[in-house]
Amino acid sequence: MPIPPILDVFVVWHPDDAIGAERFAELHEHFHSPAFSGLAGGAVEVYARSDPWEDGGPPRPLGIATPLGEGLPTAQFNAIVPIIDTNLLRAAAEAAKPWNTYLREIAELNQRAGVGVYPVVAKGLQWGTSTVSQILGGIQTLPADVNADAGLFGRELAQAITQQIQHEANLPARLTVFVSHTKHRSSEEASRSGPAMFERVRDHIQRSHLSAFFDAQDIQPGGDWERTLEDAAGSSALLMIRTDVYAAREWTQREVHAAKHSGMPVVCMYALTAGEERGSFLMDHVPSVVCDLADPDQGVALALNRLVDEALKNTLWHAQTSYLSEDGFDWLPAQSPEPTTITPWLASHQETQPDDKHLWVIHPDPPLGPAEREVLLQLCAVAGYDVDVDILTPRTFAARGGALRT
Incomplete structure (x- = not known):
């Protein structure tokens, strides 16, 4: 199944600007985190462009407009992150300087489909x-x-990349967060719902570049919640x-x-006080973050960070499925299958391909555990498979x- 790279991230900085190496290390760690490790092959890679390719010159070419060599295909999506600091300003100050030409080529690439340029300017x-x-x-x-x-x-970078890909696919450009929360029926329930967690999450989102969707405010009376979620899942x-x-x-x-059911990324932020009387199988099988109710800001930020990563992972997985589907798979869900998702798919598959x-079936890594797999196989058997x-x-x-x- 040779699958070409889906996303390449290029961090570009002048070798004498120390913050460039710091930002590169942060992005390298971020895009090699568990959130993206389940994609096929080398789906996401982060490359440094700093040291001169030739004496006194700029870094190695990016290989986007022109491939670097045979057998080195250009990624489907490319993110270029120039780190702008004092030495880069000096090195590109004159039109005849190599760094000036290199940056102009980056600016031209920003006009190409599948390429986004996201500069970072040193503080101050x-x-x-x-x-x-x-x-x-x-x-x-x-x-x-x-x-x-x-x-x-x-x-911020993951969101910008996601939105760029969505824009090119004619999907709504701004990533929207649906916030699912309980409404208080009594003062006792309010005390068991944490210190105004809904308001704290809302404040964080309003200070970000995310768009928020709060059901109590945004769904019109008589609106179809399931259809609203399905339509906005992408x-x-x-x-x-x-x-x-909850x-x-x-x-x-x-x-x-x-x-x-709609394939939307879901992240759970635990904000428990005394605990749950019972859980729900519907709520599990998703990434989770623990929020410290005594100091919730860090937990909220981590939850939003993971949610955006899950949105980008979903977007990249769907891009990969255009290649994986050629191998003959029947179902390519962006999240590992579970009873909640496999049962409606089985019903639909029986109807369309009796x-x-x-x-x-193929889904992102890691594989299901033996017990999880056995439950799904039992459901398939009930459906006749x-x-x-x-x-x-x-x-x-x-x-x-x-x-x-076969």
């Missing part, structure tokens, strides 16, 4: 009258705060504020069920030689 740097500003100043920079917060840096993600009474509420169960006798069912991940598929066997 006055660059508005510089030559670099004339070259890159028309491109929106990432917030200056990313220089002091690696998590925010990863989130450009949205759902955040659960899981307080003590899992038992009918409406929050419906919200999470609809999000999972003669299919062998199910081939009791012999030939293969549930794979990119790694287990590659271990089998990268080809389906």
